[in-house]
């Protein structure tokens with residue numbers, strides 16, 4: 001007998017379990033600001049699934065282990081079942097989003113980083129937020145360790161993996177005239193206890209992509225979910241454009 005179950009995973013994907021296999025269905029749902037803003041856009045799921053597939057294949061070749069198993073066109077991916085680590089990992093190359101908000105709300109600027117939208121963060125920074133709280137809360141490494149979400153060794157390994165994901169994606173994107181301003185990734189543990197890159201990667205939902213030509217002229221042209229967050233244009237158009245520019 002075969003059984004199929006479906007449940008919502010995060011805000012934009014469904015997890016389907018069928019015949020002992022696990023699949024992610026990338027839906028057209030989109031949310032922002034912890035669910036305050038919610039909509040659906042045609043083809044959005046397909047764009048994020050195709051882009052995640054594109055990057056998972058590149059990252060695997062670069063020796064970064066991921067949960068990706070197979071692309072099931074147009075918007076489904078077979079993945080290895082993982083227990084998700086309850087921490088979101090954010091890498092920032094440029095000042096934007098919640099980092100800028102922290103500055104604007106009077107928080108002391110981070111050392112060596114200019115508190116201005118688009119300012120470059122010289123060595124990049126790795127930050128952590130909670131995953132399973134109502135709002136994503138910035139946490140420090142000590143809280144991750146105190147909650148026993150990761151050991152020191154696992155935390156260092158995840159930071160190193162995140163740095164490598166950034167190096168691989170940033171270099172690829174620059175060749176295509178795109179700046180990777182920041183991104184969020186997640187990790188999980190498989191049944192053997194090995195930590196793998198999980199969720200989705202390199203999509204306009206989880207990254208800030210800026211057109212490099214515009215940046216050089218002093219303008220920020222978003223090719224990502226900021227188009228939706230800040231109502232800068234049509235999301236389906238922006239997502240189709242970024243997919244074409246990345247995957248050809």
Ligand code: TMP
Nearest residue numbers: 097098099136182183184205206207208
């Ligand atoms: P932030 O500036 O809002 O903290 O976001 C940093 C990056 O992480 C940005 O590329 C968007 C991405 N991100 C997610 O994908 N999911 C989230 O829940 C959050 C808070 C950020």
Ligand code: ASP
Nearest residue numbers: 011031032033034035036
């Ligand atoms: N992903 C988060 C949410 O849906 C935050 C964001 O992307 O703005 O609220």
